[in-house]
Amino acid sequence: MQAREFHDGGKDGLEPLEPLDPTAIKSFSGLLEAMCKTAFGGRRLGEAYHVLKAMCSDPDCFVVMTLSGAMTIAKMGKIVSTMVDRGWVNAIVSTGALIAHGLSESVGKTHYRHDPSMGDEELFRKGYNRVYDTLEMEANLNYVEYVVAQTMKRIAPDATLSSELLTRELGKTLADEYEGVGILKSAYQMGVPVYIPAFTDSEMGLDVGTWAMSQTIDRARGKAKDNVLGLLRILHQATPTYNPYLDLNSYTDRILAAKRLGIFTIGGGVPRNWAQQVAPYVEISNVRLGLSVPPPRFQYGVRICPEPDYWGGLSGCTYQEGISWGKFVTPDEGGRFAEVLSDATVVWPLLMMGLLEQVPAKKKHA
Secondary structure, three states, X not given: OOOOOOOOOOOOXXXXXXXXXXXXXXXXXXXXXXXXXXXHHHXXXXXXXXXXXXXXHOXXXXXXXXXXXXXXXXXXXXXXXXHHHOOOOOEEEEOHHHHHHHHHHHOOOOOXXXXXXXXXXXXXXXXXXXXXXXXXXXXXHHHHHHHHHHHHOOOOOOOOEOHHHHHHHHHHHHHHHOOOOOHHHHHHHHOOOEEOOOOOOOHHHHHHHHHHHHHHHHHHHOOOOOOHHHHHHHHHHOOOOEOHHHHHHHHHHHHXXXXXXXXXXXXXXXXXXXXXXXXXXXXXXXXXXXXXOOOOOEXXXXXXXXXXXXXXXXXXXXXXXXXXXXXXXXXHHOOEEEEEOOOHHHHHHHHXXXXXXXXXXXXXXX
16 A cells, blocks of 8 residues: 655645634624635535625626525515615516515515414414414415506506516506515616516416406306306406516526626525526527527526435536536636525525625616
């Protein structure tokens, strides 16, 4: 067996670590910088701060924020709206539920801490919807339906709908009629598009569906009793004109126009995949249509999600894996990526406070 050589890490050019000295830390950004020189999850968080700060500071970077999980019920909504207000986000791709529960908050409604002594059957009887340790009142969602219905009255009856159009118009309603802050309100005021790829998988999707039903219900009731058959006839006559390809092509246009791309992902799921698929969309278009458009790839990426990669789902998929799909620039080509395997409600506020200390606001988007 060959004898071991005892090298010096400094002479080999390795980066030294430093003890985290709490007496020397005076700010959130200072804490995150110090964590970058520690190990394990702390180092990952510090590295995420470095990449996120670079991404939000880059004047030529188009930043996409993807959101999944119950982040607005978890009271993270103002973090989203603040990032939008500061000009650090150029587009949002989200689950519909997250935006719907954020609407509840935007119009002045409240979420409550769940009292464990109240069982789920009792919660159902009282009109409380439980998300782990937090409650959304059904009355809140009924009011959100009122806001959606009021917004729909402003949209031309023959308009072809998309999630971008609907979220923009809802943002206008919030800006015109409600005092509070909100994700869609900030997005409207800052010119940031909000895309919801799985729009019907949300309270807002159901709201638009029942609004469409309300436009035809009198005609349908004349042909059926108040039973399942009657409901089916209403449903068949009340399909809104909705085209998801308006969203896909609008988003693709924005991505193709960007000089550099960054993605900040909370969780994973449909929003993350949809936001990342422009490069494959362009690549297969080149092959199948004889085009020669350079596929756009993300140069920056920060992901906060507790999902490990070995379950095989997209929520746990690493950026390194995404390189194989042509979605990300390689590190050798300048790609900068960081992933924090943690609950976003724990680490996202820390990152946000660091950014507020170090990154200036940008101007409103065109």
